[in-house]
Amino acid sequence: MWDKRCRLVTVTCVDLIDSLELTYSFDHNLELVHLRVKAEKDRPFPSISGIYYAAFLVENEIQDQFGLRFDNLHPDYQGFMLLSRDAPRTPMLRQVEERGRNEDAV
Amino acid sequence: MNLVRLAQAKSPWVLHYDASSCNGCDIETVACLTPLYDIERFGAVSIGSPKHADMLLVTGNVNHKSKRVLRNIYDQMTEPKVVVAIGICATSSGVFHQSYNVLGGADQAVPVDVYISGCPPRPEAIIDAIIMGVEKLKKKWKEEEEHPVKRSNQGSDTERSTADVG
Amino acid sequence: MPSRTVIPFGPQHPVFPEPLQLTLTVEDEKVVDAVPGLGYVHRGLEKGAELNDYIKNIYLAERVCGICSFMHSWTYCSCIEELLNIEVPPRAEYLRMIFAELSRVHSHLLWLGLYADAFGLESLFMQCWRIRERCLDMQEAGGGGRVILSTCTIGGMRRNLDEDMRRAFIKEVAEIRRDFERLVPVFLNDYSIKKRTVGVGVLSKEDAQSLGAVGPTLRASGVRSDARMLGYGPYKEVDFEPVVEEGGDCYARGVVRVKEVLQALDLITQALERLPEGEIKANFRGRLKGEVFKRMEQPRGEMLYYVKASRNKNLDRFRIRTPTFANIPPLLKMLPGCDLSDVPVITLSIDPCISCNER
Structure with missing residues (x-):
């Protein structure tokens, strides 16, 4: 992607309960190209911030919100970029009771 | 009321801080300064330093991180001081009430004297709130003149009680 | 050996109406490193x-x-419309474009005012905001x-524009243009602005x-890229060519925004003149299923929405990538090497x- 001079648009993280789904979106001449990867929740995931410096913000955000650790992330806020020390941890992960309520609504 | 106080009531200096609003209230607050609404008609000047300010305008709800900053700014202001909560978020956290990072209105961090609702409130409402704030300020000055010792005690009481809330 | 100092810039700073924190490492007066503090x-x-x-x-979303x-409500609604296969009436699409371009005009005027304020031209700030009030009135x-506004809704628009209002809008846009054109030479040629930005x-x-x-x-760095070129909504039917400048400095970014104000006023006039007749809202029913990525051009740049749903009333995931989020890494690239006194201008x-x- 870097060689083709694609611009990193964003990384989207979705919680699939048993794992996390990361979608890397790139822009190439106004066309979106998506790469989809599955990541395990408790294992560190390789960071792309060494290649795309711009990725450090979004990877830090995912680290804050989903608790997924990234390897070689620079600058690394240790999961406290958006959240402060006294805020709830990993707020975007799906809680079991919330899932139950969603299914009732169907 | 002495002459200095009389003059001060005609020219409240305001400081604006965005606790965590969506920008709507902020730009309406700034719009008050501009030619159409022109709050300088009432002598109000927007300034950057908390040490100079009589009045603190808070927009937006308070989150975990901005609470400390807001508290810090409030503590730096000289007594007596008035806090105006602008918009529904600063009053009761509005549409964001479910969010995990939102603690509530501005009163979670500092004691608030004037609340105005609206999402965002119109500039006329903000001007009105500032005028109401001046009235509050006058009342506080009067109290200070009458009971100089008692008032400062009261001040520390409110500070302690809000610290407990957080 | 010059001494290094760490200066916290913000969160409460007179230049910004909003709290942004930059931890600047400076050597004498030169910035060598900047780390943003967000949150x-x-x-x-989300x-x-x-x-x-x-x-x-x-x-x-609004x-x-x-x-x-x-723009946020438009992007959100069009995501939902794509998931539910709703055909939006053309009049509603044109109305959406009119309000979107109006908010671009008022956002750029707001920015130009704050920008003027950052280098001390307070009367220019007042002039920009005075013109901006006309957009807000519209x-x-x-x-x-x-x-x-809360006027954009799923399937179309909530409020229509009647014929009198349409004519009044065309007249008002012409007046905003006339007012703004008097400020254009100041932003393009003024000596002190050039001194601070080129x-x-x-x-x-x-x-x-x-x-x-x-x-x-x-676009100020010479890249011809604008999400409006994707041709969503009525942008495929109007004359549109993105504004591109070559300089890549603060001056070029100012020029791009000045030209975009004029362009947006032009687009509003085009849309008002071609405004098709008909309904403004489509009915819809059904349940959301699937996922969609949607990009639109905001005043600050391209914005990406991601919506994922699986037959629930609630969304499974709602993600917004906003333009400022993408522009912070370039800002960190621009800051090292500049003077401390230029930090507010560059950040703005x-x-x-x-x-x-x-x-």
Whole structure:
């Protein structure tokens, strides 16, 4: 992607309960190209911030919100970029009771 | 009321801080300064330093991180001081009430004297709130003149009680 | 050996209406490193959207940012419309474009005012905001609110524009243009503005692309890229050519925005003249299923929405990538090497919108 001079648009993280789904979106001449990867929740995931410096913000955000650790992330806020020390941890992960309520609504 | 106080009531200096609003209230607050609404008609000047300010305008709800900053700014202001909560978020956290990072209105961090609702409130409402704030300020000055010792005690009481809330 | 000092810049700073913190490392007067401190406006909106049902989320999406709130509701609604296969009536699409371009005009005027204020031209700030009030009056007349309109809804628009209003709008746009054209030479030629901005905070074309800059920041570095070129809504039918400048400095970013104001006024006039007749709202039913990525051009640049749903009333995932989020890495690239006194101008030149950025 870097060689083709694609611009990193964003990384989207979705919680699939048993794992996390990361979608890397790139822009190439106004066309979106998506790469989809599955990541395990408790294992560190390789960071792309060494290649795309711009990725450090979004990877830090995912680290804050989903608790997924990234390897070689620079600058690394240790999961406290958006959240402060006294805020709830990993707020975007799906809680079991919330899932139950969603299914009732169907 | 002495002459200095009389003059001060005609020219409240305001400081604006965005606790965590969506920008709507902020730009309406700034719009008050501009030619159409022109709050300088009432002598109000927007300034950057908390040490100079009589009045603190808070927009937006308070989150975990901005609470400390807001508290810090409030503590730096000289007594007596008035806090105006602008918009529904600063009053009761509005549409964001479910969010995990939102603690509530501005009163979670500092004691608030004037609340105005609206999402965002119109500039006329903000001007009105500032005028109401001046009235509050006058009342506080009067109290200070009458009971100089008692008032400062009261001040520390409110500070302690809000610290407990957080 | 010059001594190094660490200066915290913000969160409460007179230049910004919003709390952005930059931890600057300076050597004498030169900045050598900048680290952003975020989170002062983080509200957890993406999670909040998962708790509401999808119709209530329009109001939440509008409050991502108070300046470009209409663009957010448009993007959100078009995501839902794509998931539900709703055909939006052409009149509604044109009305949406009119309000979107109006909010671009008022956002750029707001920015130009703050920009003028950053280098001390307070009367220019007042002039820009005076013209901006006319846009807000138009928004109030046509949409119902000064800043947050709440007029965009799933399937179309909530309020129509009658014939008298349409003519009044055309006249008003011409007057805004006349007023603004008197300020254009100041922004383009004024000696003191050029002195403060030319050659300050240069971002090369390669850096802009690799760091993922968007919007006027990208176009000022000579890259012809604008999400409106995708041709969503009525943009495929109107005359539209993105504004591109070559300089890559703060001056070029200012010029791009000045030209975009004129272009947006032109687009509003075109849309008002071609406004098709017909319904303004389509009916819809059904349940959301699937996922969609949607990009639109905000005043600050390209914005990406991701919506995922699986037959629930609630969304499974709602993600917004806002333009400021993409423009912060280029800002960190621009800051090292500049003077400490230029930091406010450079920071403002990306048009930071912190409430978008942190949601």
